[in-house]
Amino acid sequence: MSENNFETNNRILKIPCNPRECGSDVLAFVGDGVFGMLVREYLACSSRVHANELHSRAVAMVRCEAQAEYMTRLLPHLTEEEEGVFRRGRNHHTAHTPRKSVAAYRTATGLEALFGYLYLAGRIERIRELFAYCIENPSEYSEEN
Numbered sequence: 001m002s003e004n005n006f007e008t009n010n011r012i013l014k015i016p017c018n019p020r021e022c023g024s025d026v027l028a029f030v031g032d033g034v035f036g037m038l039v040r041e042y043l044a045c046s047s048r049v050h051a052n053e054l055h056s057r058a059v060a061m062v063r064c065e066a067q068a069e070y071m072t073r074l075l076p077h078l079t080e081e082e083e084g085v086f087r088r089g090r091n092h093h094t095a096h097t098p099r100k101s102v103a104a105y106r107t108a109t110g111l112e113a114l115f116g117y118l119y120l121a122g123r124i125e126r127i128r129e130l131f132a133y134c135i136e137n138p139s140e141y142s143e144e145n
Contacts, residue, residue: 007122019120024092027085028109031116036062038115038131065101067108070134074111077133082114089113 008014019027039061043054060066071086078086090110118127 006120010122010124011119017120019117022116022120024085024089024109024113025094027113027116027120028089028092029112029116030119031089031112031114034115034119034127035067035112035131038127042131042135064104064108067111068101068104071107071111073133073136074114074130077130078114082118085117086110086114 006018008016039058043057090106092109115127
């Protein structure tokens with residue numbers, strides 16, 4: 001691990017980055033991409049359908065209402081640090097006005113901030129664990145399998 005317990009070798013680019021110094025909007029920006037990539041990999045590897053159907057399924061999984069539901073599954077499994085990152089992301093106010101539920105939008109932003117934080121911290125195994133709870137298969141993606 002690096003001096004701040006953030007592992008750059010566990011990220012695609014090895015640019016030093018302390019996620020504690022990133023704003024919650026930045027963490028959510030990164031986490032949106034991370035979560036989207038997890039969903040795409042999951043669907044591509046577990047479904048034998050054409051790309052247009054994969055896209056439809058991915059959209060359903062990344063919409064804010066779905067992400068808010070995933071967060072209810074994750075909350076009992078979060079560490080104190082992770083809960084803090086989630087709350088920080090959830091409570092971040094933006095100029096964007098969600099089309100549907102404000103509560104679901106904020107909860108989804110918190111989930112994205114959490115995944116962004118974990119990615120930038122290089123905690124890939126933890127990302128796998130939490131994503132498995134999102135899709136209701138907590139042991140499916142552990143390294144033991």
